[in-house]
Amino acid sequence: MKLERPPRREAGTLPKAPTGIEGLDQITLGGLPRGRPTLVCGGAGCGKTLLAMEFLIRGATQYGEPGAFIAFEETGEELAQNVRSLGFDLDKLVADNKISVDHIHVERNEIEENGDYDLEGLFLRLGLAIDSVGAKRIVLDTIETLFGGFDNHALLRSELRRLFRWLKDKGVTAVITGERGDGQLTRQGLEEYVSDCVIFLDHRVIDQVSTRRLRIVKYRGTTHGTNEYPFLIDEDGFSVLPLSSLALDHKVSNERVTSGIPRLDAMLGGKGFYRGSSILVSGTAGTGKTSLSAHLAEETCKRGERVLYLAFEESPAQLMRNMKSIGIDLEPHLKKGLLKLHASRPTLHGLEMHLVQMHKMVEEFDPSLVIVDPISNFVAAGNAHDALSMLLRLTDYLKSRQITAMFTHLSSGGVAGAALENTDLGVSSLIDTWILLRDIELGGERNKGLYILKSRGMKHSNQIREYLLTAEGVQLEDVYVGPEGVLTGSMRAAQEARENAAQTERAEEIARRQRELERKRAALEAQIAGLRAEFSAVEEESSVLAKQDRTRQSAILESREATAARRGADNNSATARKRK
Amino acid sequence: MSESSEKWELRLYTAGQTPKSVAALNNLKRVCEEHLAGHYTIEVIDLMKNPRLAKEDEIIAIPTLVRKIPAPLRRIIGDLSNTERALVGLQLRQRSE
Numbered sequence: 001m002k003l004e005r006p007p008r009r010e011a012g013t014l015p016k017a018p019t020g021i022e023g024l025d026q027i028t029l030g031g032l033p034r035g036r037p038t039l040v041c042g043g044a045g046c047g048k049t050l051l052a053m054e055f056l057i058r059g060a061t062q063y064g065e066p067g068a069f070i071a072f073e074e075t076g077e078e079l080a081q082n083v084r085s086l087g088f089d090l091d092k093l094v095a096d097n098k099i100s101v102d103h104i105h106v107e108r109n110e111i112e113e114n115g116d117y118d119l120e121g122l123f124l125r126l127g128l129a130i131d132s133v134g135a136k137r138i139v140l141d142t143i144e145t146l147f148g149g150f151d152n153h154a155l156l157r158s159e160l161r162r163l164f165r166w167l168k169d170k171g172v173t174a175v176i177t178g179e180r181g182d183g184q185l186t187r188q189g190l191e192e193y194v195s196d197c198v199i200f201l202d203h204r205v206i207d208q209v210s211t212r213r214l215r216i217v218k219y220r221g222t223t224h225g226t227n228e229y230p231f232l233i234d235e236d237g238f239s240v241l242p243l244s245s246l247a248l249d250h251k252v253s254n255e256r257v258t259s260g261i262p263r264l265d266a267m268l269g270g271k272g273f274y275r276g277s278s279i280l281v282s283g284t285a286g287t288g289k290t291s292l293s294a295h296l297a298e299e300t301c302k303r304g305e306r307v308l309y310l311a312f313e314e315s316p317a318q319l320m321r322n323m324k325s326i327g328i329d330l331e332p333h334l335k336k337g338l339l340k341l342h343a344s345r346p347t348l349h350g351l352e353m354h355l356v357q358m359h360k361m362v363e364e365f366d367p368s369l370v371i372v373d374p375i376s377n378f379v380a381a382g383n384a385h386d387a388l389s390m391l392l393r394l395t396d397y398l399k400s401r402q403i404t405a406m407f408t409h410l411s412s413g414g415v416a417g418a419a420l421e422n423t424d425l426g427v428s429s430l431i432d433t434w435i436l437l438r439d440i441e442l443g444g445e446r447n448k449g450l451y452i453l454k455s456r457g458m459k460h461s462n463q464i465r466e467y468l469l470t471a472e473g474v475q476l477e478d479v480y481v482g483p484e485g486v487l488t489g490s491m492r493a494a495q496e497a498r499e500n501a502a503q504t505e506r507a508e509e510i511a512r513r514q515r516e517l518e519r520k521r522a523a524l525e526a527q528i529a530g531l532r533a534e535f536s537a538v539e540e541e542s543s544v545l546a547k548q549d550r551t552r553q554s555a556i557l558e559s560r561e562a563t564a565a566r567r568g569a570d571n572n573s574a575t576a577r578k579r580k
Numbered sequence: 581m582s583e584s585s586e587k588w589e590l591r592l593y594t595a596g597q598t599p600k601s602v603a604a605l606n607n608l609k610r611v612c613e614e615h616l617a618g619h620y621t622i623e624v625i626d627l628m629k630n631p632r633l634a635k636e637d638e639i640i641a642i643p644t645l646v647r648k649i650p651a652p653l654r655r656i657i658g659d660l661s662n663t664e665r666a667l668v669g670l671q672l673r674q675r676s677e
């Protein structure tokens with residue numbers, strides 16, 4: 001007889017049924033435990049039913065696993081209506097035999113108990129619902145209603161225990177919802193029966209702002225994220241934000257991206273920002289934080305990359321108009337779809353919700369630059385601590401995706417520079433490049449100064465630069481340092497004029513010297529020419545003399561020979577003969 | 581009694597021949613014989629054979645006794661071991677008094 005060996009399972013891996021819900025599968029490392037029940041609990045209106053329903057619908061549509069929805073509270077019609085607003089067509093899935101919906105009505109008043117009974121009828125109905133579509137997934141929403149319908153709770157509990165064992169035997173992945181109870185996760189202590197995976201949903205309202213959070217209380221036999229994760233319910237259903245990977249292991253890019261302002265790039269080591277870095281522009285009101293952001297946005301769009309602009313102060317139309325006044329026309333980019341402007345009030349919903357929303361938009365739009373203008377407003381939607389944690393998660397997320405992030409921050413500090421360097425959010429440690437914009441009051445004027453407080457990984461300018469918002473955008477001016485510091489505004493202009501005058505003077509002086517030098521050279525040339533003439537005269541004379549001398553010499557020789565010939569001197573006969 | 585001319589229609593839902601179902605049917609028969617002799621019909625529906633009816637008639641607990649006629653509809657769950665309560669539940673006790 002051959003012994004059947006149990007199918008081998010990889011060590012530590014539990015078979016999982018993916019939920020298809022964005023983020024949830026990441027936290028659970030693959031989904032809910034396959035073939036086992038999972039408890040989803042939480043207070044009223046926290047989204048339990050929706051989570052369960054989406055698990056079912058996505059299972060049927062994305063993973064080919066039909067499902068059964070057993071509703072104890074709502075009728076099938078009500079359910080279909082509820083999920084229709086989230087873009088799911090439950091009726092069609094039911095018609096296609098992919099999902100069965102059964103409403104089990106439990107009415108206390110209609111039932112009288114007499115003696116012993118069991119819940120076999122319920123089992124039969126569940127079995128029928130499962131078999132009618134061949135369900136691999138089942139939702140019981142919410143089974144606690146039974147406790148309201150029956151008096152004999154001891155019996156009910158033993159039946160529930162039997163039910164969960166039965167579901168396990170059936171091999172269906174079950175989601176059981178339960179209302180939050182006092183001092184325990186569910187009112188009836190369902191967690192006692194469903195012990196494989198417990199998910200807790202929470203809907204908190206702090207300072208009149210609501211935030212939804214999800215936490216995996218336990219997940220037997222597997223590792224899972226243990227934090228509270230914010231989640232969002234919107235027109236696409238459920239999405240959870242798995243933003244907890246706080247490990248600092250982002251890939252980094254050496255690529256540099258220009259800020260759109262050449263002279264600012266020059267200050268940033270000559271090349272601009274690093275791609276994927278986080279940039280903070282902080283400053284008091286009206287110092288041009290948005291303008292700086294718009295420059296970067298425009299520049300990025302010009303390269304054909306996508307930009308997500310999250311405005312929390314201005315409406316898109318207002319932003320476009322204002323930026324046009326400094327010569328930045330964002331409209332063509334908006335029309336081309338390279339730029340996405342999203343404006344909302346920070347207090348519209350809680351920070352976590354904002355975060356989830358941003359997360360979602362980034363996932364959908366896949367930008368290479370995200371601008372959040374401004375982050376300081378988030379304090380209004382939560383407290384400073386929450387705002388910081390949210391920004392931490394946001395920067396972390398954007399960095400992991402190599403998305404450049406630009407945040408603006410409205411400093412509440414006064415004119416004193418020192419106060420400006422403390423953002424009330426304390427985000428500085430998250431920031432790679434921090435540009436500070438400040439007012440400089442000097443000579444009865446208020447002008448704008450820009451400097452780079454820090455910029456990681458690059459040599460950056462330490463100068464305070466004055467800049468102007470012109471019709472051609474932000475312009476950085478030359479630096480003039482006077483006895484009282486950097487000269488700005490008209491003092492700078494005056495200094496500029498003075499320097500210009502001095503420059504002209506110097507130029508004239510140089511020209512004059514040049515002319516004098518020319519003159520001297522000409523004189524020298526003339527002198528050289530004279531000497532040369534003198535020299536050549538002497539040379540000529542001496543050559544004439546030499547010639548005369550040679551003529552005389554040859555004449556003497558000839559006459560000597562002639563004399564010798566006449567004398568018939570023997571010793572010279574050969575010569576004489578030759579001569580003949 | 582005017583009701584006695586009316587025919588009682590009772591339905592007992594069971595799931596197979598479980599001791600509870602058998603006890604319920606026996607108890608029901610006894611009560612009916614005592615109080616409604618000749619004026620009743622008992623229909624036993626085995627949901628094991630016809631599970632679809634569990635949905636149609638909203639049955640959760642087994643055994644469930646449903647009094648269809650006379651109106652209003654009454655449901656009693658359990659094996660009807662408490663005769664007194666069964667009588668009250670079926671509204672037979674008030675009549676007999």
